[in-house]
Amino acid sequence: MNAKRGFASDNNSGVHSDIIKAIQEVNSGHTIGYGSDKYTEKALQKFKQIFGKYTETYFVFTGTAANVLGLSAVTKSYHSIICAETAHINEDECGAPEKFTGCKVLTAETPDGKLTPDLIKKHLYGFDFEHHSQPKIISITQATEMGTVYKPDEIKQITDFAHKNKMLVHMDGARISNAAVSLNLPFKAFTTDVGLDILSFGGTKNGMMYGEAVVFFNSNLAPDFKYIRKQGMQLASKMRFIGAQFLAFFENDLWKKNAKHSNEMAQYLVSKVKNIPAVKITQPVEANGVFAIVPKQIISELQKEFFFYMWDENKSEVRWMTSFDTTKEDVDQFAEKLKALL
Amino acid sequence: MNAKRGFASDNNSGVHSDIIKAIQEVNSGHTIGYGSDKYTEKALQKFKQIFGKYTETYFVFTGTAANVLGLSAVTKSYHSIICAETAHINEDECGAPEKFTGCKVLTAETPDGKLTPDLIKKHLYGFDFEHHSQPKIISITQATEMGTVYKPDEIKQITDFAHKNKMLVHMDGARISNAAVSLNLPFKAFTTDVGLDILSFGGTKNGMMYGEAVVFFNSNLAPDFKYIRKQGMQLASKMRFIGAQFLAFFENDLWKKNAKHSNEMAQYLVSKVKNIPAVKITQPVEANGVFAIVPKQIISELQKEFFFYMWDENKSEVRWMTSFDTTKEDVDQFAEKLKALL
């Protein structure tokens, strides 16, 4: 029998009840489609309050779309995009960035998922040389795919480095709420305030049903994004239901409560397994992901009850993600089972 | 003050309460993401029951995505796609078909929105000639953008004609429920049974929140569609909520009740306005759209209370769409206002 909640991914969870409630509350009468309704407009205002008045925000359906369309808005096909080898845009989007932007995606190896100017600079050459894809934008992930979190000054080093080279910086913020909670900082402190250019702001992995946002920190960056979104097949007709979800997401700091809980459950999980000799935590646990090496022979048995993914078959490294709805009991049962198997 | 419900589009409506209920009911515990959950699997089985066991169905977010990815699955960039000039893929998708498939889109003028072999054949030349985009697929819309409905044998004439020319036929079924009710036939009778190859099956315009389906009538047509959908940024992580919506859509024939009501409201609207001398109905009203010429001077006044769109400025022709939630009172008030303005 499977557990009610596993540790596969924060998108294996359901939807927070406040989000569902918000959806119900706006479900009355007609509103103009495609984003000209009052809920969407109010939600977009909220994004301006959070990130600053010079920002422009657009809602899309998925995180992949937020990344790809955001990158698409500021690139031409002869540009290159630089990211960590583990980045979602490199590993998990089936080549959507290449297909949709035409750009070359260049990667840097980084064990903890974080880029630095030093890791990036090997790709910065061939400027003005027509035979070579022109480096245009650096994409970082916050929190990273490895469960680590960039500090504001680490991001600033990257944006300074990028801007000095006439490049831009994009952040894949599928788990930006977990990062904000981890840093104990408002979103603005590690985005607007450190020179970020584009953000994919994630909702789905933190308790929403669907809906992500593309935030441009300078409205000149994408004067034509509405066409890019529509042509990108990401313009919702009944947009009010995305607007309503985001309103609920920010109302009473639901985003923070969800992310805080999720991060705490990751710490709780660590506390439960770190002293097991056969288990080795492999990354700093700064958000809601726990990476660990566990004995290969118990993995499939453990997976029978609790969903989770193998991360690196060769190293017998697994990934455990906690979620807004993970409970202490889930963790306790999981740790018990793990111990029992060893 | 605006009316609670207007006649702008069937996607200006909200979501049917049974759909909302279904969403709530599946919102418990974790399920595998990206479509491997039991609700999605059950919904896909339902599609097999409806359209036949050789069909394969995939869920996406939007109607534009269903059209574009479906066409993408069976075309190469040197192909051409033939459709009515008024087709959604030609007029309303901001060039997404060209961008995503690379194909040429060829159009035929047709006042009632319906294609015939005669209208299509002018584009069937240059086969095997490398200078010319190769005609590959015909796309029809059911119900059409003009509110008319193809009869099964009209579709069969097109599929026979296409297959004889080694071409395929796609149906944009954003309003397929309205067509089925209008024809008083099961979906199968005018899709599977008349040789259709690909269908975009619409949910959103008939009471769902989001979610459309791409149906391939022969599983060989798109063995690799899962990659096309993911790369097309249309793979939902919390897919169970699309699965659940479709289950509710088919449960107790909700789809039929909604579409039947919507079509009836269009007829009711016709009955209320057809005798007004200044109003001229311009298309057969076979689904849930009413096209009419009305005196130009009253249009903007009428729009202040009831949303609806100008269709053809030059002819002073407008479009009134009814929806699953349109009420007789909505129509009565609208007709009253219209008469008052004349």
Add this chain to the structure above:
Amino acid sequence: MNAKRGFASDNNSGVHSDIIKAIQEVNSGHTIGYGSDKYTEKALQKFKQIFGKYTETYFVFTGTAANVLGLSAVTKSYHSIICAETAHINEDECGAPEKFTGCKVLTAETPDGKLTPDLIKKHLYGFDFEHHSQPKIISITQATEMGTVYKPDEIKQITDFAHKNKMLVHMDGARISNAAVSLNLPFKAFTTDVGLDILSFGGTKNGMMYGEAVVFFNSNLAPDFKYIRKQGMQLASKMRFIGAQFLAFFENDLWKKNAKHSNEMAQYLVSKVKNIPAVKITQPVEANGVFAIVPKQIISELQKEFFFYMWDENKSEVRWMTSFDTTKEDVDQFAEKLKALL
């Protein structure tokens, strides 16, 4: 036995001997590749002299490439391109414009191959409406595919109309030399001086071996064209041989002599066949193409000796193209044969 020269196309001809000589003359020692050689630089200077100092010119291999890359330079994928239904970019490039630019190509029917603001304007709507491909550029052909030639003021009407609508105008000048001779005007008079934005300047159809030029009339239009050309697979490594050809093309007005001869041969052909009752010339013969209706039963017999193409099977209309190397004897023999068959 086939004739030495037929009337199929001006690209069925060989290469003018002065062009071959120029190729030989530059074939000595090493030069920097990819266009930084002195011959290419001198040829580019020549283009500046001809079209004006604010122009920027780039060499590519083919006419299709000149059209597609030129259009690509100034469009985004959500734009539309408007042209005559008979335009090369619409009929004869196997969808390369759609594939490479992602744009929608919209057409207007025009019997003589010439566009007018009146023919174009039906496509100018939906500006600023994100559901609709945004009209961006009008492409005209000079001389047209129908052998007709735009007068300067006809072009000016189109450029004025375009610019008023914030659009651009491109000219497919695969046969621009024939047009210049026909108008008895310098190139500048019907390009730079009438507000053209982009030109595909043709060499191959007027006596060159290969090589066409993309001319931007304002260097701001395509600051990044060098990347577009390279990524478009059109950057010649041994560019000096294109440069040398263009130098010879302009030297002693070779281009003019070739085009003048070609046009005269078309007139001579007309003079030989116009009085044959069974032959009906269908288009004004203003450049080097002659369109005629001839009895269907003699066509294939005539084609056995002289290559030429059927233009419209239904009307039994054929196209006869003359070339820089067509001789009076070729025409005489052709007319004799034609008469003999009737």
Add this chain to the structure above:
Amino acid sequence: MNAKRGFASDNNSGVHSDIIKAIQEVNSGHTIGYGSDKYTEKALQKFKQIFGKYTETYFVFTGTAANVLGLSAVTKSYHSIICAETAHINEDECGAPEKFTGCKVLTAETPDGKLTPDLIKKHLYGFDFEHHSQPKIISITQATEMGTVYKPDEIKQITDFAHKNKMLVHMDGARISNAAVSLNLPFKAFTTDVGLDILSFGGTKNGMMYGEAVVFFNSNLAPDFKYIRKQGMQLASKMRFIGAQFLAFFENDLWKKNAKHSNEMAQYLVSKVKNIPAVKITQPVEANGVFAIVPKQIISELQKEFFFYMWDENKSEVRWMTSFDTTKEDVDQFAEKLKALL
């Protein structure tokens, strides 16, 4: 004063006189355009003789086009292409592979430019997993960009490995003649006979003016390549001049004489500089490229007289390419100057 011939690239050379002569000889009368002429047909037959009767060959203009269109023929946009980090398709095509195929390009570091199954296998995972670009084709370069040459069995190891994984192998043969001479083997021995699937066969770098060939080793691989070439803007109208060049290229083994000379000049250059203590040859010299570390301070002085490129600024490593027209005197003068500067 610059030297008549430098060491920048084999495409900085001119054209072999036999090639020019062949061009002149076919320049008479009309032939059908676009490849249906007898010279092109004869040249294509020659390719069948060389590579085997099951092969199909198509001519294009540039090496980048041969690579990109060849890869395009067998990939879909959700595939990935694996190559050496130094590969031309990765470094020198301005992202044309990504733009045109939509595929992800994955690279392996390899100091000598040669791939092995061991280097490739790190990218072979995620098969059948829709989130991940599907590995589809391995591209190797022969001779490599580092002047090294694969032995037939090294290629066979790669093709066996690829085919076992249901993948294909492409060879960028821009310098395939130099490799054949280096191996002292017919082309077939290290292509057809070792299981290659697609070849870009180079002419331009070995004495031709322009023209490359795409060879499919199984005609089923690209039944539709004629459309891909045309849409790829690479269909020459006056194709006979490419056909004629290739006929001359194979006539009397001109290709072999040219490549043999070029390779010998590289060896001669090595013999002249290898004993200079300040110069360090960094790669085995197996074809016509010599890589060497030389003192940084003399490089720009040396470049003033002899073109050549810096390869790796950090290591002060340069690349010297010899060509079919390089003379012993060129090398002697170069070595003298080099010594004089040290």
